[in-house]
Amino acid sequence: MQGEKWLSRKASALKQGAIRAMFDKARSMENVISMGIGEPDLPTPAPICDAFTEALQKGFTHYTPNAGLPMLREAVSKYGLPEPNMYKPEEIMITIGAMNALSLLMLILLEPGDHVMIQDPQWLNYAAQIEYCGGVAVKLPTNPEDGFALKAQTIRDHYVPGKTKILLINSPNNPTGYVMTREDLAEIAEVAKELDLLVLSDEVYNTLVYEDAEAVSIATFPGMKERTVVINSFSKSYAMCGWRLGYAAGPAAIIDRMSKMQENFNSGANAAAQYAAVYALEHRELTEGIRESFRQRRETALAGIRAIPGMRCVAPKGAFYLFPDIRAFGLDSMTFCNRLLEETGVVCVPGSAFGDMGEGFIRIAYTAKQEDIAEAMRRMKEFCAKL
Ligand code: PLP
Secondary structure, three states: OOOHHHOOHHHHOOOOOHHHHHHHHHHOOOOOEEOOOOOOOOOOOHHHHHHHHHHHHOOOOOOOOOOOOHHHHHHHHHHOOOOOOOOOHHHEEEEOHHHHHHHHHHHHHOOOOOEEEEEEOOOHHHHHHHHHOOOEEEEEEOOHHHOOOOOHHHHHHHOOOOOEEEEEEEOOOOOOOOOOOHHHHHHHHHHHHHOOOEEEEEOOOOOOEOOOOOOOOHHHOOOOHHHEEEEEEOOOOOOOHHHOOEEEEOOHHHHHHHHHHHHHHOOOOOHHHHHHHHHHHHOOOHHHHHHHHHHHHHHHHHHHHHOOOOOEOOOOOEOOEEOOEOHHHOOOHHHHHHHHHHHHOEEOEEHHHHOHHHOOEEEEEOOOOHHHHHHHHHHHHHHHHHO
16 A cells, blocks of 8 residues: 555554444445444434534534533533542543543553453454553453353453553453443452552443343442543434543542643544533433433344354343354354345344354344345344254
């Protein structure tokens, strides 16, 4: 490619994620049903869009402070945290999606060689960000037998004195849909304190929980608030992925340095979107309609998967993903997904894209319309019957 010679070594090594690759392949095909990308198909609720228009009319067309509009930081403090006012506005930073919160954190926290523990399987971008910033992503294996629960003992087993600095957790989880239990989190909190770890808690799916599950934040356990950065976003809870708005709440020095980093790299998040997000936070009930849509889609997807002989799937209680076991079909997950796409037009993501422990599984994002999910499941059943 032209210009290659000017790239840094690190940039030359950047790879495209497996999800994007599937998506690109699907774009050249017809009659495709995509259950590949983790994005709600629903539109942003209309009143939030109206608030955005109002913001433009009111002149929210300028740069905002690097850490975000004070009114939004206040609204996050009141309505957007695991407990109201648990972090003060000055302990909150508005970011360009949760991704920007995570990347700023990696930029300000990591020294070369620092270990960051992440779950395996796990969202692709964590390891990429950690490694680009000079850290080492240490993968904590989790098992399908208990729905991919992260156990405190696994953290102990992977701890390296003088190296391990951060534990990054994500519940409800992408890609498994697993929701960490209060009991497991209590044990993990104890280990984090004992090993003096900073915990980054990615809670972007915390409004999407089903059945009897509750999205508990590790920051709410005694002694944890001061060693936890809570990361959240408007993307999934309000169907606002394209608005690129998220936030981080945590110890003041960390938030302060994130904001200084933002000043140098991105300046800040979109002004009118921030104004509209205040409306969103003051109307938390808007997230309920979105959860209900996904609850119904989840039922359809689960029923479809369970009707496929040989496919095994626990019923994950969070996010909008199923992570069924395809080992009975004798194909690795990449081959399974490529053939599924080529032969049926259904896009899913190979579990191997999310880490070693994801091999033998596929990720289904039930973010399509009900009838499309039902049709995709019918096609998948036919495909599996031929294997
Ligand atoms: N964290 C997890 C676990 C995700 O799955 C995603 C998006 O898929 C993000 C963060 C990014 O969210 P945002 O759109 O707010 O950047």
